[in-house]
Amino acid sequence: MQDSKLGLDPTQVEACHRLARRIVAAVLDDIEGRSTVAIERALLRLLGVAGADPEGVPFVNRIVSNLHAEGLLQDGACYWLFRIALADGISPLAAAERLRDYPDCLRTTAPVDAGLIAQACHAAFGEALEEIIARHSHRPALRTSAARHPKPLRYVLTATGSVREDILHARAVAAAGGDIVAVIRSTAQSLLDYVPYGETEEGYGGTFATQENFRSMRQAMDAWCEENGRYVRLSSFCSGLCMPEIAAMGAIEGYDNMVNDALYGVLYRDINPQRTLIDQLMSRRINGFFGVTINTGEDNYLRTADAVRAAPSVVASQLINYQMAKASGLTDPLIGIGNAFEIPPDTVNGFLLEWAQAQLTRELFPDCPTKFMPPTKHMNGDLMRTHGCDTLFNLIAVTTRQGIQTIGVPTEGVFTPLIHDRVHGLQGAEFAAVFARDLHDEIEFRQGGLIRLRAKEVLESAQALLERIASEGLFASLADGVFGDVARTRDGGKGLDGVFQCSSRYLNGFHLATRARSAERSAA
Amino acid sequence: MTLPSPPDTSRIKAFGDHLGDGIVQLCFSLPVPNGAAAEAAAAALVGKMGMERVQVVHRQELDAHVTFFTVFARCRHEVNFRQFEDLVPERPCLSQSEIEERLAKLGLGEVVLVGAATGTDTHSVGLDAILNLKGYHGEHGLEAYKGLQVHNLGSQVPNEDLLERAAALGAHAVLVSQTVTQQDLHKKNLAALRAAARKHTRLRNTLFICGGPHLEPELARELDYDACFGRGCTPAHVATFLVEHFERQLTQAN
Numbered sequence: 001m002q003d004s005k006l007g008l009d010p011t012q013v014e015a016c017h018r019l020a021r022r023i024v025a026a027v028l029d030d031i032e033g034r035s036t037v038a039i040e041r042a043l044l045r046l047l048g049v050a051g052a053d054p055e056g057v058p059f060v061n062r063i064v065s066n067l068h069a070e071g072l073l074q075d076g077a078c079y080w081l082f083r084i085a086l087a088d089g090i091s092p093l094a095a096a097e098r099l100r101d102y103p104d105c106l107r108t109t110a111p112v113d114a115g116l117i118a119q120a121c122h123a124a125f126g127e128a129l130e131e132i133i134a135r136h137s138h139r140p141a142l143r144t145s146a147a148r149h150p151k152p153l154r155y156v157l158t159a160t161g162s163v164r165e166d167i168l169h170a171r172a173v174a175a176a177g178g179d180i181v182a183v184i185r186s187t188a189q190s191l192l193d194y195v196p197y198g199e200t201e202e203g204y205g206g207t208f209a210t211q212e213n214f215r216s217m218r219q220a221m222d223a224w225c226e227e228n229g230r231y232v233r234l235s236s237f238c239s240g241l242c243m244p245e246i247a248a249m250g251a252i253e254g255y256d257n258m259v260n261d262a263l264y265g266v267l268y269r270d271i272n273p274q275r276t277l278i279d280q281l282m283s284r285r286i287n288g289f290f291g292v293t294i295n296t297g298e299d300n301y302l303r304t305a306d307a308v309r310a311a312p313s314v315v316a317s318q319l320i321n322y323q324m325a326k327a328s329g330l331t332d333p334l335i336g337i338g339n340a341f342e343i344p345p346d347t348v349n350g351f352l353l354e355w356a357q358a359q360l361t362r363e364l365f366p367d368c369p370t371k372f373m374p375p376t377k378h379m380n381g382d383l384m385r386t387h388g389c390d391t392l393f394n395l396i397a398v399t400t401r402q403g404i405q406t407i408g409v410p411t412e413g414v415f416t417p418l419i420h421d422r423v424h425g426l427q428g429a430e431f432a433a434v435f436a437r438d439l440h441d442e443i444e445f446r447q448g449g450l451i452r453l454r455a456k457e458v459l460e461s462a463q464a465l466l467e468r469i470a471s472e473g474l475f476a477s478l479a480d481g482v483f484g485d486v487a488r489t490r491d492g493g494k495g496l497d498g499v500f501q502c503s504s505r506y507l508n509g510f511h512l513a514t515r516a517r518s519a520e521r522s523a524a
Numbered sequence: 525m526t527l528p529s530p531p532d533t534s535r536i537k538a539f540g541d542h543l544g545d546g547i548v549q550l551c552f553s554l555p556v557p558n559g560a561a562a563e564a565a566a567a568a569l570v571g572k573m574g575m576e577r578v579q580v581v582h583r584q585e586l587d588a589h590v591t592f593f594t595v596f597a598r599c600r601h602e603v604n605f606r607q608f609e610d611l612v613p614e615r616p617c618l619s620q621s622e623i624e625e626r627l628a629k630l631g632l633g634e635v636v637l638v639g640a641a642t643g644t645d646t647h648s649v650g651l652d653a654i655l656n657l658k659g660y661h662g663e664h665g666l667e668a669y670k671g672l673q674v675h676n677l678g679s680q681v682p683n684e685d686l687l688e689r690a691a692a693l694g695a696h697a698v699l700v701s702q703t704v705t706q707q708d709l710h711k712k713n714l715a716a717l718r719a720a721a722r723k724h725t726r727l728r729n730t731l732f733i734c735g736g737p738h739l740e741p742e743l744a745r746e747l748d749y750d751a752c753f754g755r756g757c758t759p760a761h762v763a764t765f766l767v768e769h770f771e772r773q774l775t776q777a778n
Contacts, residue, residue: 161706172586187704188644188680204644205704269646270680303649306658344661377649378661381755413737416706420553420592423584485658 004363005445006356006455012463013364019466020319024327027474031278035506037193037498039282040064040077042244043509045252046286047081047128049096050211052197059100060245061194066103074500078507082121086112092124118507122516125509129517132290136254140291143256146231148179150437152372152397152405154429155235155257159184159416161203163213167220172419174224174232176426180257180404182235183217184416185209190240190269191494195249205416209236209246214253233257239265239297241495243276243283251290257336257404258287262324263317264297266478267486268304272493273478282510284328289514294330295404296321299340299373301484307342307377308350311357312461313483314339315364319466320474322365329518332367336404340373341393345385349450351392356454358400359445364459369403372396374425379412386410390425394432399439405429533605546598548575553592558585566593574601615741615757618764620669626767627671630774635766637666638690639699640677643713647703648679650737654699654759665759672763683717691724697731697750697766705738714747731769733762 004010041060052058063081067073072080077099085095087110098105148154156178158169163183170181186203189196199216200208207213214236221232235257238246243262250258262280265271287294298314298321305313318337325335339361343350361370374393379386390408397405407425409417417425445451469477481487528543540547550570556562567578575597582594618626627635639655641648653660655676657667667674675693677686679701690698700717702710714734721727734743735753744752751765 168587168590172590175585175587188646190646191644191680202707204706204709268648268679270678304652415738418553419586419590420551420584423586423592 005443006359006363006452007445007447008360008363008455008459012459016315016319016364016459016463016466017323019463019470020316020323022470023320023466023474024323026470027277027324028281028327030473030475031274031281033502034274034278034499035076035502035508036244036275036278036495036500037064037068037073038242038279039244039508040067040073041194041242042248042282042286044077044081044096045211045245045248046132046510047092047096047124049093056197058194058197059096063096063099066099067106070103070106072106074503074506076502076506076508078121078125078509079117079505080106080109082117082124082507083112084109086116086120092120114505118512121507121509122512125513126516129289129510129513132251136290139254139256142225142231143233146179146233150398150401150433150440151369152402153179153233153369154426155180155182155371155404155406156422156426157182157184157406157417158422159206161186161205161207162201163199163207163216164201166207167217169419169422170217170221170232171224173422173426174221174228174230176423177430178232178407178422178426180233180235181217181221182237182257182259183207183209183213185237188269190237190242190265190271193241193495193498195242195245209249211249211253214249214255218253218255235259235295238283238287238294239276240269241265241271241275241279241498243279244286247283247286247292250292251286255292257293257295259297260284260287260294261297261321261338263321263478263483264300266488266493267484268300270488270493272496272499273475273488273490275493275495275499278499280324281328284325284330285514286510288325288328288330288334289510291334293334293336293369294325295336295371296325296338298338299342299371302340302342303377303484305485307340307344308347308353310484311353311458312465314357315360315458315462316465316469317483318361318364319462320469322368332365333369335365335368336371337361337365337368338371338373339402341375341389341396342373342377344378345375345389351396352450353454354393355396355400356451357458358396358402359451360455360458362400362402371404371406372400372402373406374408374412376408376412379408381411381414383410386412387424387428390428391432394429395436395439397429398432398436399443401440535602536605537602538599546576546600548597548599550595550597551593552595553586553590555590557589558583558591562591563593566591566595570595570597573597573599575599615761616764616768617758617760618767620664620760620763623760623763623767624670626771627669630671630767630770632696632770634673635671635696635770636673636675636693637697637699637766638675638677638686638693638695639701640681640686641679641701641703642681642683642686642717643702643709644680645702645704645710645713646679647701650703650735651676651679651699651701654701654735654753654757654762659759663758663760666763669759669763672766683713683720686717687721687724687727690730691726695727695730696770697733698727699762700732700734702734702736702739705736710736710739711743711747714743714749718748731766733765735762 184206233256
């Protein structure tokens, strides 16, 4: 907190973090001891279970629904898979096939000592995770080599609906200096309680996130990197009903970033808050273990609520989201806290308010790669105006040294960007980054000036809001519509039927293997 | 000094510098490597569009086999503006106070509106802008109007849920928002909703209105909706349509 350009009071900042920790601790207590169908499917994927039947039902879904039909889901997929493997002397993948095709085996399998099952599970996950890490062991160095000085990294979205065309667009992004390519998902994929299978050529407003699409995109961008000597990161979206599965798929295919935000699913996709907060914990643990940077989605609140008025709720959410990420084992350099530039362009001094908010986000999370999003809500097809707004956005992104900057495109609000729109956006970002490179070091905000006052006022209101949430609890606050002007109840929304209480036999192989690993690390 | 005389609106052309010069600006990409051949191809393509004096002012490589162009050219075509003046009338738009006054005179009691973005559409910004108190860009949404009772069911609402709620509330009008139009997803969904609605006897006299940033007013006729509101439409446009519709209905009944 040294050198606060905003003159923030360090004790107040610490008080806010403390409140957020209290809120998160209560949520963790609440969801303790429960798992979800998506977590079980993610565990199977990490073990290497892949594929789908001719009707397109993924094998991992088949296995989990077989367990559910036999009334044994509370033991978890790991317990039964390794019990069958040990009882019949077969490999874990062969046991998975048996579970998939012959659910009767759940009734006929011989009992096996629980300690042996846990041991086998632990060992198999240890191996599976090591194998994934080894496959991508070259990536951390590539990421370091592709750091941008000065920050921020440039994050660009593609959304053609076809993975092949996304590759063409992603190459153009890379050539124009994009650092991170994120393929937007087909609309409403977040509501599917399964991950579609195979390479897809048809999507609505985006391209389906499938493991095969991830692989094609990764191969294509690795090839580009070989040709051009610059690493390009890939990102997708872990929000929705498959948060932990998408995290597992991203890890397996060597993705670098993931949007990972349960609250986004709660507010904008009406996903049940309990389901998705349980999913999020596991999803973020997977991201963190494999060194994947997450991005949170606070930018969205500013689209459904008034950006000037909603600023404190954004800061409160950022603080909660940050503590939630820490609780999942993520370190600061992997936590990309979200923020956006959404104040209406005709607001007097709106630029100063945006600057205050962007600087506040940086100072609250000094070691996090904060992610700054361009204007969208008020962008209306007036391409020149949008480009003008993006220029001011770029200036703040560079001058406040955000970690990641999503690139605005002139056609925002018209359609998914054309191949040259992104290049125009990237050129604008480059212009600000070069032309105003060291402005950051020249700036101090005047004491008693508008920017300092705004930051102070926002932080004070955020603190008051955190106090309220800490006393009511997060679930009750969500039901009050605290975030984004959207109200969601604890038992409402989609996906609660996929949550279950774990039995005393329950096993999570990922936790077994990673806890042992982190214990080893801290002993060493 | 006098301004140039207004042109003959039965024969208008695009212009940029002098009236009638036909100047237009075009931006596009071609799947070819950047170079002189690409430039010639771009110019030829623009020539085929009915353009003359084609100038490629900017070309840029986007990838080894993709090039972007900015082109200025003179379009020789002209159109008769008068025929559009008659064909496509400006959408009427009254002020909030005038709408409220005229709603009160209707004597219908509160006009019940039920709105949602249905199907898989997750976008709620447009729907909220039209319906919610806060509205958009300083203009209140329909919730703010005296005489209107608004129920906003939000996004991703199944068509059938919207119809059931509308029937239960005795809706005067159902408002459906659709944002995603890739591969005509919106048309399929809007047609499905309209077909399902015909089965609800309680919705026989209900107005069906669709809206979304990429929807054209003509879509209403194609899909049997009473009205369709696209880009640039505000809550007042929707309310004006409603009040004028009910006034017409009343006159016809008398």
